[in-house]
Each structure stands twice: as C-alpha cells, then as structure tokens.
Amino acid sequence: MTSRPRSFYVLSAFFALFVLFLYGPVATIGILSFQGPGGGLTFPMRGTSLHWFRELFAQQAVGDIWGSFRRSLALGLLVMAVTVMVSTLAGLAFRKRFRGAGALFYLAVASLVVPSILVSLGVGLMFDQAGLKVHWATSGFGAQLTWTLPFGLLIMFAVFNRFDPSFEEAARDQGASAWQGFAHVVLPIIAPSLIGVALFGFTLSYDEFARTLLTAGSRNTLPLEVFGMTTNVTTPVLYALGTLTTLFSLAIIGACLAGLWVFGRRGRG
Template identity: 55%
Template sequence: MNKRGFWPLALVFALYVLFLYGPVITIFVLSFQGPQGGLTFPMRGASLHWYHELFKGLGVVDIGAAIQRSLGLGLVVMMLTVLFSLMAGLAFRKGFKGSSVLFYSSVASLIMPSIIISLGIGLQFRLFDTFIKGLLEAGGFTATLESYTTLMGLYTSGLGAHLTWTLPFGMLIMFAVFNRFNPAYEEAARDLGATPWQTLRHVVLPLIGPSLVGVGMFGFTLSWDEIARSSQAIGDVNTLPLELQGLTTTVTTPAIYALGSMTTLVSLFVILCALSAAGLMRRRAQARQAAS
C-alpha cells in the first residue's frame, strides 16, 4: 500500500482506538484525583485517596459482598459455559434429528433484547413460586409455606439468565473449532487401541485446550459485566454491575471512578490469564507434536 493510502487509514484506526478506549482511560485517570477532586477535568491533585475511600465503603452499599457475588457467579458461569459448549461441540460433530431446531433455539437469545429475556426469566420463576406455594398449601405444610420465599436467586434464575448470554458465544466458538479439527488424530489414537474416553482426554482436549480457555474467558467476562439480563432475574441481591449502576445516581465523587477502574482491572486480569494459559497450552501441544 502506498503512503498516500496508508495515512488516512491509520488516522481512522487511531480515532477508532481513541473512541473505544478513551472513556476507560479518562475514568482511570480521574480516579487518581486528590481529596478535592470532582467528576470532570481539570484534575485537582493526584493521590490514591478515592481508592482508600472505596475500600471504606460507599454508603449503605457493601462493595466487598457485591464483588464476591459477581466473582462467584462469574466462575460458575465460566465452568458451565465451557462444559456445555464442549458437549455441544462434540454432539454437533455428528448429525442428529432435530439438530437444526436445537441450534437455532440455542442462539436465538443473542437476537432478543436482554431486558425481555430478564423479564421472561423473572416471570417464569414467579410462576414456579406460585406453583410451589400451591403445592405446600394443598399438602398442609404450613411451617414450610410460611418460611418459603422464592426460587429466584443468584445461582438459580441469575445463573440461567447469564447462561442465555454466554452459552451461544461458547457454542459458536466450539462449532468453529471442531469444524477445523482434523479427525485423523482421533483415527490414529483408535488405531493404537485408545478408548473413546482416552481419545478425548489425551488427544482432543489437549488440541482444543486453548479454545476452551477462550470460551471460559468469554463466559467470565460476559457474566462479570452483565446488567440487563441480571436486572429482573437476580432476586433480592445485586451483582457488582447492578450496584455500580445504582451508585451512579447517588455517588458524586471520583470514588465511583475508582470502583469502575477496579472492575476493569479484574476483567483485564482474567483476559491476561486466559491468553497466557492458551499460549502455554499451544506451546505444549506443538512441543508434543514435534517430539512425536
């Protein structure tokens, strides 16, 4: 490409990167203001004051508990996304009756508004609650009925809502991976006497390991940042994004920027760990192939 065509494209790319990461950099910079700092430029001093204030707590909101809830939910979503995506990828390698219907119904949640899915899940669990209360009342379990509240919660309706967002991405990634997978490796393992489980464990999983790490990274980060699908289906507790959304209307200090910076750093840390793990697994696979 000649220089005349390079520089306009480079400028467009630079503006795109600035538009994409400029807000994150701005929030990160403003979080290091001094005690008299505000929510906009110019900065008033530089310190870690608002990070100290963040760890003291922001009013009645327990940030530490919200972080623990989001981390716990994100890890469970990550593991289930990897497991179900792998199972789906293995199943769809062979055609079966109803596979098209199952596929389209699985990815349909990507094109539906997230708030509608959240409302639907919340309504569904309220119907479950009504049904269970009816059974308890009909059975005469008065004590259980009085103590019963709801099935909605972090690891029930909340988990289901997040999986409707993460699973389609994981499945599409695994479909692409297995579409390029060379079955000759499995045939060689079977010729050497390996069982189907041994072939999966010692041949398939090491080769697709980096992709599984990527699926896990998607699962965690999508769950960690999710707001819309959590809003109506999470129950009586809030994840960190929901707490952060609520704080934007009550907290008027750079402490909110400090919290946003901390959550962004967690996401970047997970991405870095995933990329490092994927790179390590890829190098080991290449070394194993070279040795054989």
C-alpha cells in the first residue's frame, strides 16, 4: 500500500482549518442561542432551553426585528426579479456583437471593484442632491443592483457563450416564432442558470450591509438592524436571531437546489 504524499496532509489540514473558520462562528452562535434564561453571550453555557427564541418572538424593547426582516425580504425579492430579468435580456443582447459592446460590458461590471461604502455614499448623495427621499425601496434598491447585476451578467454571459444556436434554428424550422422558440426551447435549457442567478441576487441583497448603510433612509434592513442591536443588546436573543436567519438562508438555498434537481430530471427525461 503506497503512502500518501506529505502535500496531501498539508492540504487536508488547510481545508480543515478553512471549514473551521467558515462554519465555526455559525455553529458557536447556534449553540449559544439555546442557553437558559440566565445565559450570557459567552461560554460556558448556563443551562439549555428555547427561552431566547421565545423572547425573540415576544415584544422587543429595542429594535424592529420583524419590520426589518420584512423589508429585507421584500427588497431581496425585488432585486432578485430585476437581476434575473436584466441579466437574461443582456445575455440575449450580447450574443451578437454590436458597437460599444466591450465598453458597455466593462461599465456594467466596474461596480464590483468600487468599494461598497463609496457606492452607498455616492447613491445617497445623488438622491439627496436630486431632492429625492433616501429610502430602502428606491436608493437602497438601486445601490444593491450595482452589486447583484454584475454577478448575474457574468453568469448569463457564460451561459449564452456556450449555448448551441442550432436548437433555436431547429425550432424555427418547425415553424416556431421567435417568442415560441425562446419560451419552449431556450428558457427550459437556461432555467437552471436562472435559478442560480436568482439565488445570487436574493442572497447578496438579503445580507448586504455596506451598500445599504447610507441608502436605506430611516428604515433599516435586517443586516443594519442586527448591527444596531449589537451595540445595545447583551442577551442571547441576538444569537437566536442569527440562528433563525441562518436557517432561513439555508432554506432558500435548499429550495433553489431542489429547483435545479427538478429541472435536471426534466432535462434528462
């Protein structure tokens, strides 16, 4: 039996440390959220119970947890829908070369290299100078699109670069219109990628902090509310909130993966 090279053990240890640093904080918050009524923010734990989850659903003396959650959910769904729609249309448009395509592409993805806080500051100042109200559904929505759209565009450009146009040609040979060819041929093929873009759009919006900091106005989104709570909440109710939001995010990812599995089975069928 041949022995494994030393590099295997080095890479395995590195990967183990990576997993520890990635999921260790999440696991710690999850464990501490199940403390008893006298629990604190650090180990050792003081009993186990669901007390802090019940406190989370009780009337809160500080913060607007559920209002901020509803705002983040609505904003995430709106950003997701626009990201999917614009990315798909842009992917279709860039299938053919046109004058200024290169400049337009780099302009669209340039916001990825701009510091997020500068984007937030710029959008907030622009709305203020234009006499428009800074609000999470307007300026916050626009600031978040500068983060989600470039990812969606890059994904759809890669998808359409590998797309075989012979499928559309076959549909046209069968008498299908341009819309019928897209709806019945192109859309089912790219549907798994659209689910991926939707997942990117929603999750990037749902947990975005920096680009929303100066563009949300007087109503916080959930990341801003959680950040505010860290300065005045000294009980594990904050950990209970973190556990529930993590489970919610995992549920969204699970739903998207289930959708990919369904489309994969249909494609093989």
